Amino acid sequence: MSAGPRAPLRAYLRPRVLVMLVLGFSSGLPFLLVGNTFGYWLRDDGTTLAAIGFLSWVGIAYSLKFLWAPLIDRIRAPLLGRLGARRGWMALAQIVVALALIAMGVVGTGAGLGVLGALALVAAFASATQDIVIDAWRIESAESGEELGLLSSAYQLGYRVALIATDALILIAANHLGWPVSYALYGLLMGIGFAATLAASEPKSADAVIEEKARLAPLWSLRGFLDAVVGPFVVFFRTYGVLALLMLAAISLYRLPDFVMGPMANPLYHDIGLSKDWVGAVRASIGLIASFAGIAAGGFWTLRFGYMSALIAGGILQALAVAAFASLALFTPHVNLPPLFATSFAQLLRVVFTNPDLRLFAGVMTSDNFGISFAGVALVSYMSSLTSLGYTATQYALLSSAYAWVGKISKGFSGVIVEGLSAGHGLMGAYALFFLGAGLIGIPAILLFILLGARQRARPAISGHL
DSSP: OTTGGGSOGGGGGSHHHHHHHHHHHHHHHHHHHTTHHHHHHHHHTTOOHHHHHHHGGGGGGGGSGGGTHHHHHHSOOTTTGGGOTTHHHHHHHHHHHHHHHHHHHHHTGGGOHHHHHHHHHHHHHHHHHHHHHHHHHHHHHOSSHHHHHHHHHHHHHHHHHHHHIIIIIHHHHHHHHOHHHHHHHHHHHHHHHHHHHHHSOOOHHHHHHHHHHHHHSOTTSHHHHHHHHTHHHHHHHHHHTTHHHHHHHHHHHHTHHHHHHHHHHHHHHHHTTOOHHHHHHHIIIIIHHHHHHHHHHHHHHHHHHOHHHHHHHHHHHHHHHHHTTHHHHHSOTTSOOOGGGOOHHHHHHHHHOSOTTTTHHHHHHHHHHHHHHHHHHHHHHHHHTTOOTTSHHHHHHHHHHHHHHHHHHHHTTHHHHHHHHHHHHHHHHHHHHHHHHHHHTTHHHHHHHHHHHHHHHHGGGTTOOO
8 A cells, every 4th residue: 555545635636546536436336236235125025035145146257257357458348449458348347337237227126036137147247347457457557656555545435435325325215216226327327437437548558568468479379378368377376486375365265254244234134124214324424434434544554564464453353343243133122132142231232222223233334334444455455566567457356356256155155044043043143143153254364364474574585575
């Protein structure tokens, strides 16, 4: 994050940084619309928790993007390639996302879960493609480490605003307009990202490297194909050696708590009787403030104490935030307290939280948004620092796919786990156990980053890397 938090305010008003802010919004807009918010829609229409969990697998597209990232690193987008190697793919992906979201709104759940899930998969695939190119543009456009920090902060800020819009404001819209109309309107919002793409400037240094590679080794040649597909991974492992495996393992487990709990958060709100208006209002106000605070704190911590310290602190905050969701199931007065948790202390807390809609839910949202934002800035900054020019899209896609792969697979079973636990502990007890467990699975990543930090401190004396 280099100089991000200490940079003067005018630095954030640079045209490139403002474009990055809007592109971050465009990147974040589809994410929850094919994920957790999609689950809220399905639960409202009576879909089972198991089906909601399995449909969350459409998000696996984000974890597979390293498979087609080499093509994006080497060829221009069809029809829109004249915009540039990066901007052309951005524009094409944004158009497809918009059309898919609008189509989801048009067909609705009446067309069957298969059709709606297929459209969500198209939106997720196009959204993942957009992420590949926006991440590459962010890294390649930076002219210094300081500017990379500014662009990363702007990206996270725009992304979090999009998450608030699709995790909070859409609930208010859905409560008054219905889910189909809301999805169609959010599809139209992708036009904001398209406008930012047209306003962006193509990163010249990356264009020059890509064009030189295409001249010396065209993609259709064996040498060019191997360079595009294998080259990014060879360079990455050659640069970091055996530490690369430890990096990938730590990254792949880092966001596991957030991914696993995601599909069950909105069904929990539904099942404890929180209104969509109230959930949306809290997320859009307190949640947004906490997100900004988390981004600022994560950026400052990264600058002041380094990547590893920020990742460890973010991992702890994230795990605690996820586990805190158990309190919503345990201390909501109008639902029966599960036998496993029916202690005198729990009964006392239920008296204290006589109006959890106002205090307990707001507290959980604050910790969640702060912790997830802090962890997100730390991880994005760390992964951005590991890429090499010429392979930016593929290497960052590899890293971001690594952090999402395990979580995307695991979260598909979240509904089955809650329904299975409910047989012996009741629905609220099942929710409580699930969220506590989701928080605990963040511990291995924290331990791996502690080990990685120790190994990296020793490495310069051996090889000079890192």
